[in-house]
Amino acid sequence: MILVAILFISILLSLFWGQADALITLVHFEHLSPMQSIILWELRFPRVLATILVGAGLAVSGVAMQALFRNPLAEPGFVGISAGAALGAVLMIVLGPLFWIGYGVGYNSAWLALGAFAMAFLVTVLLHRLSTQKGQTQVGFMLLAGVALNAFSAALTGLLVTLSDDQQLRSVIFWMMGSFSSVQMSDVLLLCSVISLGLAGLWRLASQMDVYLLGEETSQQMGYDPQPLKSQIMWLSALMVGVSVALVGVISFVGLIVPHIMRLWFGVGHRELIVASSLGGAILLTIADWAARLFISPAELPIGLLMALIGAPFFLIMLINKRQGL
Secondary structure, X not given: OHHHHHHHHHHHHHHHOOOXXXXXXXXXXXXXXXXXXXXXXXXXXXXXXXXHHHHHHHHHHHHHHHHHHOOOOOOOOOOOHHHHHHHHHHHHHHOHHHHHHHHOOOOOHHHHHHHHHHHHHHHHHHHHHHHEEOOEEOHHHHHHHHHHHHHHHHHHHHHHHHHOOHHHHHXXXXXXXXXXXXXXXXXXXXXXXXXXXXXXXXXXOHHHHHHHOOOHHHHHHOOOOHHHHHHHHHHHHHHHHHHHHHHHOOOOOHHHHHHHHHHHHHOOOHHHHHHHHHHHHHHHHHHHHHHHHHHOXXXXXXXXXXXXXXXXXXXXXXXXXXXXXX
């Protein structure tokens, strides 16, 4: 209930407080000016819905990835999954028209989401294969493999940028630092359908993830086959990360910060942790996006940059505490 109340307050702040204040609408909705109506319903409302959905999806993806690797340091942005999703979206922007331009079809949000999901899933599978040996995840190797996959995806993205024309270049820049400024209701509908599917699917697997944390042999002894579980975690996580990256760009560290905090409050049981993390991720991104609009007003700070500024020190603190056994 506390998380729901905080989320409600963050939604009100994001809707009614910005560069062009619309605080009067809290009391007098019937007296909205045409400009206030545009600001509230066409600009801020879809944006707030998107921050809620993306925040929930990224946070729960972090929970799922940490269960898959049995390590709290796994996070979609840090281990290369978000970078892979961005590469898939950029591939669709730059190279996609070469394949379907003859059919008179241009890229749209669905095509970008499809490309991002495919690459995110590929990176997830590759990362799991590289860092897992005899059913045990080698944490150090996982982090190193994630760094390598991040660098490789970024290099390929840079190569595609050099091959793009001016119009494609402007579209690609959107993915470099992350932003909700261009979100429309059609994007929100796509996010809602995909994120809802991912959240429901992972919540259904909560009890299996609890057992999987004890090890693959224990899971088999208790009647759970870990292979289907791992496959479902990978494709559901890649699906949510892919569509999020395709529509708003790369936003890192949400899947690291939120699950860590929620475990301190709610424990390690995934049924409660998934619900709490979805609310926590929605709160974090809603407040971060609201702050990003106000920090350097009238300009806007890219939310991906803001989350990196917050998340990188948090990650270092986690590493230090882990080394000291805290």
